[in-house]
Amino acid sequence: MTDLDTIRRAVNGVLMPGFNGTTVPDWLANTEGLASVLLFGHNTPDAAVTAAVTAELNAIIPGVIIAADEEGGDVTRIQAATGSLLPGACALGAVGETELTGAAGRSLGDLLRAVGVDLAISPVIDVASRDxxxxxxxxxxxxxxAAVGAHGVAFARGIQAAGVAACAKHFPGHGDTGTDSHVDLPILEVTPDLLRERDLAPFQQAFDAGVETIMVGHLRVAGYGDTPASLNGELIGLARAMGFTGVVISDALDMGALAVDPGFEEACVQAVLAGSDLLCLGNTAKRDDEEMYHLAAGALIGAVQDGRLTLDRLAESAARVTALRDRILGLRRTRAAVPTIERANAAMAQVGRDVATRALALPQSVRGRVAVQPGGLLADLRHTVDFAAGNSAARLPGILADRLGLTLTRDPEAVPALVVTRAPNPAVAELLTAHPEIVVVHTGVPGSAPREARNLVQAYGGGVANAEAAAAVCKP
Known part of the structure; x- marks a missing residue:
């Protein structure tokens, strides 16, 4: 009979927990054989602290792969306190130059390398099929x-050119869903032909280009039963059949899509049985990080002891994780010296300004009279919660107000000079119908901009670069 310590080490070889704070807690330091750690915004208040955190992790847990859920744009962890200097994927796609997208990916990779991160959980290569x-x-x-695939490959190659592994997500495609998997289980209603030609096509491009990892989403896919993709051996097997040989990472297993059925602990077991190599346990903010780890580890240990899960299956994933670690080291041996944090930030800021400025210079990005005189009010009418971005996109209204001399207001009776929007909102439609002179800065996809807006700036996201470019367009 296999002893408990051996089982525990094997289980740790497929886990990617998070932790609270900016120092390594004792429970994490004692996880022998841990595969990976995922950083979130509460671990990375600034770049210098992030570098200290990663250095401590490497000293205490040698060989651990340090990952960050860092996309740039609206979803940033390394720059969560200030907002991302990159404008995000939508702006890059609007500009339409893959060389520039590659430069953006390289700038993100350089910053991650500078602060000691090994794996970026990006790019998103879902096709935006629904506004x-x-x-x-x-x-x-x-x-x-085709464009999503081309830009995704360029961004991933840019990241990997810096010596950081990239991750294509959310397999097999989360773009045509109307539910946020942080809250509930989305359903992808799609024919086999449409799935192959639309949703899977960018992933095929990424696989062919050698992306190192993929993240599998929590969504039910028509034709593949009721089991979510992240727990579905047939769908993970599809990625392998398409030629992907790297590491499969589950989306965060604490998300609402799995909370009731099958629940966190059982989801951990099913994800490994389905073919995941690394289990992203989820964001520990305001939660007991140690308990999350022990629940996941305990469920997997129990599954081994009960005979549901074999040590051979765990060893198979551990071998792929080890190979990933070796490839990251290989990337770094052939790359330039590690950039300083200051140089990486400066390069990212330059790329970000270039992308955002060029995106807003497109004819379709601005309509009407968008110059805003100082002294008026600004209202943030982005009424829906963005669970993926957290608070990282919350700074755009403040930047606009500062640059344009406006005052932020939450008074529902006020008539602002400028409003910020992200998704369709009946209250916005009513306000613009009554006051068509209001300028709208829209941070969502172009197709979701309010039709009633006569004076519109399409910002393509809520990052710092997006805000600065929008402010420049609105300045009288």
């Missing part, structure tokens, strides 16, 4: 599968 998608939106490069 009302509540979770993908401006995180996608657009609605054309």
């Amino acid at each position: 009302d998608n509540p979770v993908i939106g401006v995180r996608s490069f657009g609605a054309d599968p």
Whole structure:
């Protein structure tokens, strides 16, 4: 009979927990054989602290793969406190130059390398097929599968050129869903032909280009039963059949899509049985990080002891994770010296300004009279919660107000000079109908901009670069 310590080490070899704070807790330091750790915004208040955190992790847990859920644009962890200097995928797709997208990916990779991150959980290569998608939106490069694939490959190659592994997500495609998987289980109603030609096409491009990892989403796919993709061996097997040989990462297993059925602990077991190599346990903010780890580890240990899960299956994933670690080291041996944090930030800011400025210079990005005189009010009418972005896109209204001399207001009776929007909102439609002179800065996908807006700036996201470019357009 296999002893408990051996089982525990094997289980740790497929886990990617998070933790609270900016120092390594004792429980994490004692996880022998841990495969990976995922950083979130509460671990990365600034770049210098992030570098100290990663250095401590490497010293205490040698060989651990340090990952960050960092996309740039609206979803940033490394720059969560200030907002991302990159404008995000939607702006890159709008500009339409893959060389520029590659430069953006390289700038993100350089920053991650500078702070000690090994794996970026990006790019998003979901095809933005629905304007009302509540979770993908401006995180996608657009609605054309070929273009999404081309930009996704360019961004991933840019990241990997810096010596950081990239991750294509959310397999097999989350773009045509109307439910946020942070809240509930989305359903992808799609024919086999449409799935292959639209949703899977960018992933095929990424596989052919050698992306190192993929993240599998929590969504039910028509024709593949009731089991979500992240727990579905047939769908993960499809990625392998398409030629992907790298590491399969589950989306965060604490998300609402799995909370009731099958629940966190059982989801951990089913994800490994289905073929996941690394289990992303989820964001520990305001939660007991140690308990999350022990629940996941305990469920997997129990599954081994009960005979549901074999050590051979765990060893198979551990071998792929080890190979990933070796490839990351290989990337770094052939790359330039690690950039300083200051140089990486400066390069990212330059790329970000270039992308955002060029996106807003497109004819379709501005309509009407958008110059805003100082002294008026600004209202943030982005009424839906963005679980993926968290608070990282919350700074755009403040930047606009500061640059344009406006005052932020939450008074529902006020008539602002400028409003910020992201998704369709009946209250916005009513306000614009009554006051058509109001300028709208829209941070969602172009198709979700309010039709009633006569004076519109399409910002393509809510990052710092998006805000600065929008402010420049609105300045009288």
